[in-house]
Amino acid sequence: MVCGGSGCKSSQSDIIVEKFKQELESQKLDQEVQVVITGCFGLCDKGAIVKILPDQTIYTQVSPNDVSKIVKEHIVLGKPIEERCLKAPQGKEIEAHKTQIRIALRNCGIINPEVIEDYIAYDGYEALGKVLTEYSPQQTIDIIKQSGLRGRGGGGFPTGLKWEFAARAKGDQKYVVCNADEGDPGAFMDRSILEGDPHSVLEAMAICGYTMGATEGLIYIRAEYPLAIKRLQIAIKQARESGLLGHNILGTGFDFDISLKFGAGAFVCGEETALIHSMEGLRGEPTVKPPFPAESGYNSKPTNVNNVETFANIPAIINKGADWFASIGTEKSKGTKVFALAGKINNVGLIEVPMGTTLREVIFEIGGGIKDGKKFKAVQTGGPSGGCLTEKHLDTPIDFDNLIAAGSMMGSGGMIVMDEDDCMVSVAKFYLDFTVEESCGKCAPCRIGNKRLYETLNKITEGKGTMEDIELLQNMSHVIKDTSLCGLGQTSPNPVLSTLENFYEEYVAHVADHKCAAGQCKSMLKYLIIPDECVGCTACARVCPVGCISGEKKEIHLIDQSLCIKCGACMDKCKFNAIELI
Amino acid sequence: MPKVNTIADLRKLKAELQSKIQKREKAENPESVIQIRVGMATSGIASGAKEVFEYLTEEMVKRNINGMAIQVGDMGYCYAEPTVEVLIPGQEPVVYGYVDVKKADKIIEKHIKQGELLDGIIPPNYQSIN
8 A cells, every 4th residue: 555645645656656566567466466545644754655464564755766675575575674664663653643542432423323224333232232131230330330431521420330329229210311411612522422423322321221220311402502403313213213212122121212301501501400400391500419310310200310422432331341441541530531622723623532641642643733833821621610731731641530630620521722822811711701601690609709700800801900809819719619509610710720820920910010921911902103113104093993093194103092992903004013012 | 224123133234234334345346335424513514514515415426426425423623624534445545624615526536536635635543443
């Protein structure tokens, strides 16, 4: 196989192909050996690349002159030319290009999500069949427990244990609930799974139903995910028609059916008690745990709530075994995690990496580094409940416990990368704005405290803050964390605390020097005309939307700071670089 | 789709479906077809994947190509949407990013008809467990 990517083409790969064909013909091997032009191997810096099958040898930096030697020694005599092969240390490099392992996303982008046959061809419903015919409910729970799977919605609670609680709870009716209320800004992991592989979630819910003795499943999904809803509806219909949902599934006497419940897209409804209330038609407000949903959940019956990604892992664990799953990841966090990589990064996208992958690998290898060659500043994980991690955390292996130790959290998997142009006070303000908006208002610390936090941050970004305000932020954050009712309030000050911890000097610069190094806090900026550079062309005065620039032709102009709205139009217009921003 | 009544039914159906897929992917098999997977999650559709999908479906028929376009979920390369993956029987799959109708035309004319690879190939960056 010869790489025909554009990188290798420029290294004469098409001539290499011709040479191989000629050489093989002259050795009378053209009937046995096929020359194939393939897509890029992702090793473009070492082009041209030639791969020999079946032994998988990779030759790098091949030139047309090497062809005859490769054919004579490797193909005819079966002796690879050692010094030209990609060797172990570089072999690792090939691996590095594939740090991702797709388990939850295994079928995403592969199968047609609207065709159940596609899913079945890729082992679909095999796990359900296996569980129903070969394992008892307890055996199934034991497999999940052994696999070490932890809830992917954010908390990281062991899934097997959760199932066991629900299985032990007594009730005439029990429910399996799938939490598809994905609400972190910039997160789209669950949506992608539901849009790309809806049947895997349905299958896992049925498996869960079998273990806990539930016959009914509900998917709580936000109405703002119309495509995911449509594909789920199609999937449910197909599964019912083929007898994989409904009565007497696969002739085993097990009944299970799934319906959808739509949410209006409130962040707090991702919290399981609030979610259950919302499904019951009540206000989406959390209640104190205990009682846990496993004892008294939907309609006061035992209920097990898992996140979409958690469910998507289940069929793979059943099919491939607990040991296989437990072999991936770190000691306490097994398997993989899906992240929605966003922000100032070259390769924005949906990724799935084994637990224990470092932030550096995610951001600089998979993510392709920071946009426009700028400097990395921070990465926000865990959404509004998480925190910002900095350069010193780049080599931290990502797992549930390490991220918490570093002052952030796994969350559901949003990962927003920031560069030198981002003001960390503004970032904290952005998240607080979000939590203020999304707080349900039931408990005072969250309702009032977050609002005060937001106002204080706003004061600082406007250049009116004091050192006491910084202290106030700290104290207030701790009180809100300690006294709020649910997870939303208990975590909402995290963006403030983690930016205070990692970027304290930036807060001080805002307060003491009235300076925003990133240039984002507009009210602190000043546009000034440099007298020595100004030629008096009047271009700036003409473009100024509020008419605050005065000056005669060929004379030095002046900006009236009290009227300036800091739009920057004058600076863009000036051809003489006579306007500076301080 | 027939009703699946037992696990034996399910496994039989799976074996049939799998062999059908494998046949499609073998170059020498008379049933083999070219498949173009179009990433059609919300992100893809928002970037115009639907137009590309419809274009490919129509044009492959018009240009007498034994192939089909298939809608699939998110491939993960959201920065380069719309993305398509070209599967030609007997060859390694190739993923292209930033595919609009113009590029889709080139994929049919150059890649599929003449076996010539185009610019903008995205190297696969994950291992599959399938």
